[in-house]
Amino acid sequence: MSDKKKIFILTILCLLSCSLFLFLGVNKNNIGYFLPRRTTKILAIIISGYCIGYSTVSFQTITNNRILTPSVIGLDSLYMFVQTVIVFFFGSRTLSMMSGYTNYFISIGFMIFFSLILFVVLFLKENRNLYFLILAGMIIGNFFGGLSTFMQVILDPNEFLILQGKMFASFSNINEELLFISIAIIVILFIMTIQDYNKLDVLSLGKEHSINLGINYNYFVLKNLIVISILVAVSTALTGPITFLGILVASISRELMKTYKHTYRILCSVLIGIFALVFGQFLVEKVFTFNTTISTIINLVGGIYFIYLILKEAKR
Numbered sequence: 001m002s003d004k005k006k007i008f009i010l011t012i013l014c015l016l017s018c019s020l021f022l023f024l025g026v027n028k029n030n031i032g033y034f035l036p037r038r039t040t041k042i043l044a045i046i047i048s049g050y051c052i053g054y055s056t057v058s059f060q061t062i063t064n065n066r067i068l069t070p071s072v073i074g075l076d077s078l079y080m081f082v083q084t085v086i087v088f089f090f091g092s093r094t095l096s097m098m099s100g101y102t103n104y105f106i107s108i109g110f111m112i113f114f115s116l117i118l119f120v121v122l123f124l125k126e127n128r129n130l131y132f133l134i135l136a137g138m139i140i141g142n143f144f145g146g147l148s149t150f151m152q153v154i155l156d157p158n159e160f161l162i163l164q165g166k167m168f169a170s171f172s173n174i175n176e177e178l179l180f181i182s183i184a185i186i187v188i189l190f191i192m193t194i195q196d197y198n199k200l201d202v203l204s205l206g207k208e209h210s211i212n213l214g215i216n217y218n219y220f221v222l223k224n225l226i227v228i229s230i231l232v233a234v235s236t237a238l239t240g241p242i243t244f245l246g247i248l249v250a251s252i253s254r255e256l257m258k259t260y261k262h263t264y265r266i267l268c269s270v271l272i273g274i275f276a277l278v279f280g281q282f283l284v285e286k287v288f289t290f291n292t293t294i295s296t297i298i299n300l301v302g303g304i305y306f307i308y309l310i311l312k313e314a315k316r
Helices: 003-023 031-063 075-090 092-097 100-123 130-153 157-164 176-203 207-212 217-239 245-256 262-287 294-314
Strands: none
Touching (some): 031 217, 075 157, 075 217, 176 207, 176 217, 262 294
16 A cells, blocks of 8 residues: 555544544534534644644654654753743742643743753754763753652642642643644644655765765754744643644654655654544543543554564564
8 A cells, every 4th residue: 555545544543533523522512512512622623733743753764863853952851840940939829820822931931942952952962962961961851850759749748639630631621722723833843844854865875874875964963953842832831731642643644654754754743643642632622521531542552662662673
């Protein structure tokens, strides 16, 4: 089966799953209540699917590694650190009373600022390669995670319950105003990166070959790392962290799309991400009746698949 046919089938599956999620149980008496709320969830899922799909595939191409995801930079840990600091020093009431804009822009601002410092200071320095940047990101991410855990342990249990809601991704209470801001950011980034797909094809050959073929390696990698950090920041601040979705969609996309072309691989990853999130949200609402979270389901499946990938790579 050709890659175009696979993309077509995935597109149909996404449209059917989204339609089923939107209209299941809807009638003329409740359509005014259910449809707007479900539409908001679908839009948030599409944003998260695009952010995670594009950022993971491009990050794996840049690092030339099939297991790494943008989460190794430590952005998820930084997000939880920011939320924990707010509750620890100012109380859970402050976190609850914060307007959607305030928390959203504080979270995105800190994550992007941290990424820029990391990229500019470490990556652009002479004799500093990309793997040094990744290692530094992992160490700093673990540092933020350790600080967050320390503060969470000594928090009042009632305040910790408020904070716990930020630890897991949720599509149930999406702020519509933040949703439209996120869409605007994604559209701008999409326009900025649409011409980069062919360059990513070249970059997949390796650093030396891409430089020989005319790619400005440092500039191109830095640009994509900044775009990746913004996408991860937007997705995380809007819905919360979903750690293992990236490795799941990127790996399945690589298995389905045998081509080197990132146009197909990224689109496939985005479609798989959307389908997985819609199906996961359906399970949360209809099967588990909100007794679990979508990130718990995704991380369970993704974690098992991640272990499988490690074992598979170890046999090579």
